[in-house]
Amino acid sequence: MNIAFYKYQGTGNDFVMIDNRDLSFPVSKELIASICHRRFGIGSDGLILLQNEPGYDFRMVYFNADGGEGSMCGNGGRCVVRFAHDLGLFSDSTTFIAVDGLHEATVSGEVISLKMSPVKDVERYQEFDFMNTGSPHYVTYVDNVSETDVYNIGSEIRYGSVYGPKGGTNVNFVEVIEDNHLSVRTYERGVEDETYSCGTGVTACALSAHLRKGFEGPITIETLGGTLKVDFEETSAGFDNIHLIGPALRVFEGSLDLPSL
Known part of the structure; x- marks a missing residue:
């Protein structure tokens, strides 16, 4: 079976895209993991199926690099x-x-502004904040993010006794550059490694910085893969009108010979 694919990246977070409006893609964890593999497949942080959905322009179905939805x-x-x-x-x-x-x-040109889901129930602790911005995120602050051992510290928290039994968490390390300007690195579950950028992660970091530092949106966030902005409104229930803003670009396209993977 031969199927067309497209490769896209947003601040270095890369994805295999498949137009699955005819529902022809044979979904399996093993197949998706092989496609995302950076040695034996196309290589990506995840795979996304674009499908039809009545009442909407489309449905997004997202799979992590390990093949799990x-x-x-x-x-x-x-x-x-x-x-x-x-x-x-x-x-x-x-x-x-x-x-x-x-x-x-x-x-607008290269820039996509995506409205995120409302956020409530932010858990605040002395050393970190925890919230769900569409995915669960642990946010902690460091003096020098470039020297932080993101992989080892992140994996320890992701699989640790607190969040591991609950399915794990993404882990974000934040350095404050100046007012309304952060630098962030993220250990991402499902990829099980540091990624060049994490959209739900930088969203969590921006909301945390508002609560801890009083920063107002739009907050500019530097990631390994580029610059994003997060705008938001604080409400009595938490946060709403959250927008993740930044570039997203097509890298290349090709065809998959599925039986060969």
Whole structure:
């Protein structure tokens, strides 16, 4: 079986995109993991199926690099919006459905502005904050993020006694550069490694910085893969009107010979 694929990246967070509106893609954990493998497959942080959904422009179905269906991916959401735009499914603005519900987005040149789900129940501790921004995120602050052992510390927290039994968590390390300006590195579950960028992660970091530092949106966030912005409104219930803003681009396209993977 031969199927077309497209590769997209958003600040270095990369995804294999497949137009699955005809539901022809044979979903299996093993197949998706092999496609995402950086030695034996195309290589990516995840795979996204674009599918039809009544009442919306499309449905986003996201899989982690390990082949398991994942929670919401912010950069993946921006990339699938770019993919849908490239397919001609909308012109300037779109509404789509993902695992965490309705999303809205706009396209302006290379920049995608994605409205994230509302956030409530932020857990605040002395050493870290924890919240769900579509995916669970642990946020801690460091003096020098470039020298932080993201992989080892992140994996220890991800699999630790507190969050490991609950399915694990993504782990974010934040350095404050100046007011409304952060540098962030993220250990991402499902990828089980540091990624160049994590959209739900930088969203969590921006909301945490508002609570801890009093920073107001839009907050600029530097990641290994580039610059993102997060805007938001604080409400009595938590946060709403959260927007993840940054570039998303097509890298290349090709065809998969599925039996060979």
